[in-house]
């Protein structure tokens with residue numbers, strides 16, 4: 183569950199009653215049926231970025247993680263359009279004409295939807311987590327048409343007004359339909375055919391969400407990629423959660439192939455990235471980190487090869503960044519290293535090799551990686567700025583074990599399942615307190631809420647994840663997925679099929 | 690490396706006292722064209738060390754910056770635009786940065802500054 187920790191006197195504590203006065207225009211937010219646990223964070227972040235308090239837009243109690251529809255009020259159309267555009271997980275924002283518990287109820291409450299004989303129109307039919315046959319659809323559409331008798335012409339392509347009739351049915355926690363009306367072969371399932379929907383909406387199409395960026399900049403279209411490159415949708419979600427907007431000053435201290443900064447740049451951020459590994463920065467002939475930025479005509483990020491554990495020695499400035507967004511090294515895909523060596527295996531470097539010599543590094547324990555990251559954020563962020571990072575974790579990872587910092591407040595923890603037992607979490611923290619240089623060490627010591635125990639837990643993540651992956655593989659074999667869960671083509675295909683399935687329910 | 694970044698960077702070697710500002714010896718400079726934004730310039734200005742910027746610009750062959758910040762800065766759009774240009778459009782693509790205290794040199798190649806330290810230059814190493 184996306185959680186807003188209770189420590190935060192969240193905006194939801196404000197009055198929720200004022201949300202839906204009968205006179206104000208109601209809008210219907212339609213989320214994509216993906217990243218379910220990230221949707222609230224994505225929407226709220228876009229609201230906050232527009233200086234809107236989420237509680238003034240919708241009642242928190244109306245939000246249900248498993249429902250992709252949410253009734254809202256916006257101060258005006260322009261604001262609603264802007265918010266829609268800046269989200270990653272909203273498909274569309276509609277203007278509500280009527281909402282009913284059943285089709286008949288929705289028809290009865292509906293109002294005329296065109297206002298002049300010259301206004302062209304069409305009606306589209308949409309169903310979530312269920313299906314209606316063509317003849318059922320047409321029958322329902324005609325109930326609205328017969329009642330209001332719009333006088334303008336019907337126009338299928340770009341009419342002035344497009345109305346949508348949406349029937350929403352419930353889904354299971356897995357995201358699959360709870361009561362499908364038809365089975366795979368298309369025959370009706372008797373027990374489900376007449377189940378009432380959760381809600382029926384009659385609304386006019388109004389503003390598209392920011393989904394176009396997800397497709398436009400998909401990884402598939404990039405020249406420079408590595409095994410650590412993050413998919414564009416998730417990195418856009420992270421950037422939005424970090425409130426990145428035009429001219430935000432953004433840092434990724436573990437920049438790797440630059441995929442997070444790429445998305446930040448797409449949103450207009452001005453970016454700085456550091457990484458310890460010169461090979462990942464330079465690439466092998468594809469042009470390295472800068473390549474994709476050049477290809478897409480985005481402003482080039484500043485890239486510095488340096489060690490994050492020495493960040494404060496390298497950067498003198500404090501409280502300059504609006505966002506710090508990163509996927510830290512946990513030793514799962516890209517191991518963490520830091521400068522120096524623990525053993526006495528140093529050899530003098532001959533002068534002619536000084537230039538290409540790669541300095542020795544030592545293992546960088548995960549507990550320190552995290553403590554350093556929070557310290558860099560506490561020092562580097564402006565007050566009000568956001569730190570957003572990923573942490574691989576088991577489904578039932580204790581959120582109380584996440585590292586803390588005196589200057590940072592936990593805002594969101596969103597879980598993305600990657601299998602039955604394992605997944606990753608996106609953590610969002612807000613800088614709430616000014617940096618005090620003298621307190622650096624004292625604060626860092628207190629980073630782990632349960633002391634060594636929490637640090638150890640995070641330290642053990644790698645083994646736990648490997649363990650969980652093994653279990654899932656075994657489970658997979660039992661169920662006939664055949665072998666490695668996330669690596670095989672077969673599994674990928676299955677995942678893609680799942681996506682397609684999900685899409686079917688939402689389109 | 691942009692001059693904005695240069696303004697924030699310092700030498701990270703153990704023996705440096707302040708390590709600031711790094712001395713630039715550019716061998717290639719590329720001037721890019723990025724969109725001017727009033728808000729960004731005003732914001733980053735608050736953290737810019739002006740004399741260091743003036744010096745860095747002159748090391749890159751730009752000698753037009755006034756020695757002190759004009760008092761009516763916020764209203765002077767043409768000044769802010771020029772400043773934006775110096776801060777983010779001027780890129781040192783290759784060259785060397787030198788630590789003022791220790792003389793340690795850091796290379797800039799393909800626009801990337803390399804601040805990776807040798808073992809004996811770090812702080813947190815037991816040798």
Ligand SMILES: C[S@@+](CC[C@H](N)C(=O)[O-])C[C@H]1O[C@@H](n2cnc3c(N)ncnc32)[C@H](O)[C@@H]1O
Pocket residue numbers: 408410411412435436437438439440441442456457458459462488489490491508509510511512515516517518519520521546
């Ligand atoms: C999970 S990857 C991040 C990948 C990145 N999001 C991308 O788009 O490719 C972690 C990165 O941290 C880097 N890294 C490991 N130890 C580091 C350190 N001490 N300081 C800076 N970077 C480090 C690794 O080289 C690796 O590129």
